Amino acid sequence: MKYIIANWKANKTVEEAKEWSDKFLSNYQPRANLTPIICPPFHLVQGIYESFRTVSSVAIGSQDLSSFEDGAYTGEVTAKSLSSFITYALIGHSERRTYGNESENTVAKKVSLAKKYGIEPILCVRNENDNIYSDSDFIAYEPVAAIGTGKNESVDTVLAMREKMDLPAQMKFIYGGSVTSENSSSYINHELIDGLLVGTASLDPLHFCSILESIR
Ligand code: PGA
Numbered sequence: 560m561k562y563i564i565a566n567w568k569a570n571k572t573v574e575e576a577k578e579w580s581d582k583f584l585s586n587y588q589p590r591a592n593l594t595p596i597i598c599p600p601f602h603l604v605q606g607i608y609e610s611f612r613t614v615s616s617v618a619i620g621s622q623d624l625s626s627f628e629d630g631a632y633t634g635e636v637t638a639k640s641l642s643s644f645i646t647y648a649l650i651g652h653s654e655r656r657t658y659g660n661e662s663e664n665t666v667a668k669k670v671s672l673a674k675k676y677g678i679e680p681i682l683c684v685r686n687e688n689d690n691i692y693s694d695s696d697f698i699a700y701e702p703v704a705a706i707g708t709g710k711n712e713s714v715d716t717v718l719a720m721r722e723k724m725d726l727p728a729q730m731k732f733i734y735g736g737s738v739t740s741e742n743s744s745s746y747i748n749h750e751l752i753d754g755l756l757v758g759t760a761s762l763d764p765l766h767f768c769s770i771l772e773s774i775r
Contacts, residue, residue: 560593560594560753561592561593561594561747561753562594562595562697562733562753562755563593563594563595563747563767563770563771563774564596564647564649564754564755564756564757565597565598566649566652566756566757567598567599567622567761567762568622569600570600570762571600571603573603573606576599576603576606577610579762580610580611583764586765586768587617587768588771590774593616593771593774594616594618595616595617595618596618596619596620596681597617597619598619598621598622598649599619599622600622604619604641604644604645608644618646619644619647620645620646620647620681621636621645621648621678622649622652623636623648623650624636624641624648624650624669624673624678625638625669626672638672638675638676641676641678642676645678646678646679647678647679647680647697648681649681650666650670650683651666651683651684651689653685653701656685663690666690666692670682671694679697680695681697681699681733681756682699683701683735685701686702687723687724691726693727695730696729697731697733697753698726698731698732699754700717700721700724700732700734701734701735701736701756702720704736705735705737706736707737707758708736709737710737711736714745714746714752717734717746717752718751721752732754733753733755735757735758736756737759738756738757739760739766740769740770740773743770747774748774748775
């Protein structure tokens, strides 16, 4: 199975999300070996869940979740509350680590709360120095220099990092950083790369569909 994840970041209104979903659904061809995962911002999670309710091959994820379980934590969105809608959650994205000052301790709490509520954490790491938690089955390697810059890391460098990380056998390895339909094929068709995390290029549903189609 290959996993291609759309990370919309802090983009799209309710209307724009509806338009994206309609366009996506009129172009999307399900494939037995592909799971697209759509990760909208929190305010769109329920709407996307409803738009894709009958499309069993498409999964929904969040871009983050709270490190608190529930209670008096104004503004937090918990794993428990998200678990009705999502199957996956990105955890520890470099933008959360930087702009949210997220520590390894916080990332670890989020991974374990996701697991507790039946959500599969997709742990994002910047390099081999970020912790890898063995209770996460998905690791997304996203070198900071490649995110949103148009400077995607070469397949060879990505594979060298995978080797350095010495991952447990069951762990799925995902690459992210300036993935487009022009470069996606060389990553996604490599046997050691299980998926792609796509930011900018996922904002356009047709571009995202053409990345999905690059799987052979
Ligand atoms: P990008 O973002 O595709 O715009 O580089 C990837 C990400 O940060 O998940």
